[in-house]
Amino acid sequence: MADKKRINLNSRASRTRGKIKRVSTDRPRLSVFRSSKNISAQIIDDVAGKTLASASTLEPDMRKELGKGSDKEAAAKIGKVLAERATEAGVKNVVFDRGGYIFHGRIKALADAARESGLNF
Structure with a gap:
């Protein structure tokens, strides 16, 4: 079952990335x-193949600050x-790639916090 x-997750992710690559050539x-x-x-420049910025709840300073990384508050902090x-x-300006995950809960919290902090997508 797993x-x-x-x-299913991989097929949804590839479908999402295909649409993103068709729409976004410069972002x-x-x-x-x-x-x-x-x-x-992470923010990825697909043309150059480089990661421009990244954030994770696994970073040592984030682990100390957040405690646990599996809730909406942690996702919002990572987005910020x-x-x-x-x-x-x-x-x-970026294009949001949800990676096959449904846009709710932690994914939505991360996206909303990133928008509030100045990213446009």
């Missing part, structure tokens, strides 16, 4: 990964930190 869920991609205990996000790091790197 293999079937992973296959970097904000990619989100969510596990049962943590969440991480990522947006701050992106503006330092000179990135303002």
